[in-house]
Amino acid sequence: MKIHFHGAAHTVTGSMHRVEVNGLNLLLDCGLFQGKRKEAFQRNRNFSFDPAAIDACILSHAHIDHSGNLPSLVKAGFKGPIYATPATIELCSFMLKDSAHIQNRDVLYVNKRRKRQGQTLHEPLYEMKDVEACLKKMKSHRYHDSFSPGPGVTCTFTDAGHILGSAAVTLDIEENGATRRLVFTGDVGREDAPIINDPEPVHDVDFVITEGTYGDRLHPAMQDIKTKLKELCGAIVDKKSRLLIPAFAVGRTQQILYALNELHAEGKLCPVPVFVDSPMATTATETYENHAQNYDQEALEYLSKGDYPFSFPKLRFTPDVEASKELSKMKGPLIIISASGMCEGGRILHHLAQGVGNRDNIILFPGFQAQHTLGRQLIEKRNPVRIFGEEFAVRAQIVSIRGLSAHADQKGLLKYIGAMGKKLKQAFVVHCEPHPGRTLAREIVNLGVPKAEVPTRNQSFTI
Ligand SMILES: [Zn+2]
Known part of the structure; x- marks a missing residue:
């Protein structure tokens, strides 16, 4: 058997690995490489x-x-x-369409410049028809429902506890x-x-391709999001102002709604209107509701008591643009949860443009903010900031919650890999920068695993 590493090798995006066995060619993931525009353009268009x-x-x-x-x-x-x-397929059905929109928008932007310079125009990476063709090829298998992708190979998904539907892939290969x-x-x-289950251990493993995003560090304790939300709600009620929460549409938005619902159930939340103002977050929340079989025990207990984790009084979703515009006229107190999580686009920009100059408002960042994003500028207290090409003075209070990764x-x-058992002969650490990768590989060897590699892109191993 041969394993080829085509992406997410010494980097965290573009996950793509290929297993060659018994004349079969199996691709594990086919992720988008996200980096500098030119490099991303080349890599995503040319498969190796x-x-x-x-x-x-x-x-x-x-x-x-x-x-x-x-x-x-x-x-x-x-x-x-x-x-x-099944949950992954449902999430992909709208996330890939959204990605096609972004590809189109990006190419329009690049082509404007190329046209001015008399250069040939680019095609988008892919279009809606390619997404439709791709979705038709998807075949669903629940966790533990083993299937054969080809001769001598049995595949089983187990819950990886990362986002709704996330799976670790076990290949039993003859x-x-x-x-x-x-x-x-x-x-x-x-x-x-x-909401979702803890990562489910897999045993009796011979070889593992493991992610290593945070292979060199320990997370700070998960800050109590409920306590923070309760405190911030109190502040905006007193000042009749706004709490703006830029949040990733899939995962983080649902985590916040879940916490708000809990506060409600415990009678600790002031009756503040909460708006989810992001079409993608709205659809993602519906997908979370459609897959309650993937919830953890606590979330299932809420459901069994008739309490729906993503529904509480005064929670509204605003899928259309008109309803979103209405929000700007509303008086506080109110909470708006909107995407994108790093304030790089989407409706959150309108809310920030309107609200960032008011000292009574609060902007809460519940997620990681990458370098050079508006979100990062705000948490670094830059002032003024540019939104839609215009300068805005920052007077709102900026708060961030750490440890929600x-x-x-x-x-x-290491706990997850340690549970794989004594048979484990070799680990391949992917989906990480070189330092966390090498650190994790060293720690895996310290667990007693004979070999741990951090493959580079297009490196192959025969095992
Ligand atoms: Zn992920």
Whole structure:
């Protein structure tokens, strides 16, 4: 058997690995590489293998850095099935469409400049028809519902506890009379995260391809989001102002709604109107509601008492633009949860433009803010900031909550890998920068695993 690492090698995006066994070519994930525009353009358009020669693709979860280049794969001639869990397929159905919109918008922007300079125009990476063709190829398998993607290979999904539907992929491979177990972790979640289950251990593993995003660090304790929300709600009620929460549409928005619902159930939340002002967050919340079988015990207990975790008095979703515009005329107190999570686009920009200059308002950042984003500028207290090309003075209070990451830290990853058992012969650390990768590889060897590698892009291993 051969494993080829085509993406998320020494970097955290573009997850893509290929297993060659018994004449079969299996692709694990087909994620979008997200980086500098020129490099991303090249990498996402040019596969370092023949897409038509892939027999099947197995998708760990819906995040775009794992699923976002599937439409390109189909466009480039891939004919096989794409296996994923039911929740992953439902999330992909709108996340990939959203990604096609972004691809189109980006290419329009680039082409404007190229036209001025008399250069040939680019095509978008993929279009809606490619997404539709890709979605038709998706075949769903629930956790533990084993299936065969080809001769001598049995595949089983287990809950990775990262986002709704996220799976670790176990391949039981029969080759030359021997059976070996290869596990691809996808992204590993954290213990005790709300709504979804903890990562489910996999045993008797021979080889593992593991993520290593936080392989060199320990997360700070998960700050109590409920306590913070309660305190901030109190402040905006007193001042009749706004609490603006830029949040990722999938995962983080639902985490906040879940906390607000709990506060409500406990009678601790002042009756403040809450608006989810993001079409994608609205659809994602519906998907979370459609897949209650994936909830953890606590969330199931809420449901059994007739309490729906994403529904409480005064919670409203505003899918259309008109309803969104109405929000700007409303008087406080009110809470607006909107995307994008790093304030790089989406309706949150309108709310920030309107609200950032008011000293009674609060802007709460519940997620990581990457360098050079508006979100990062705000948490670094830059003043003024530019929104829609205009300068805005920042007077609102800026608050951030730490420790809500959806990824396991070093301790969590080592616990997950440690549970794989004494047979584990070799680990491949992917989905990480070089330092966390090497640190995690060293710690894996300290666990007693004979070999741990941090593959570079397009490196191959025969095992
Ligand atoms: Zn992920």
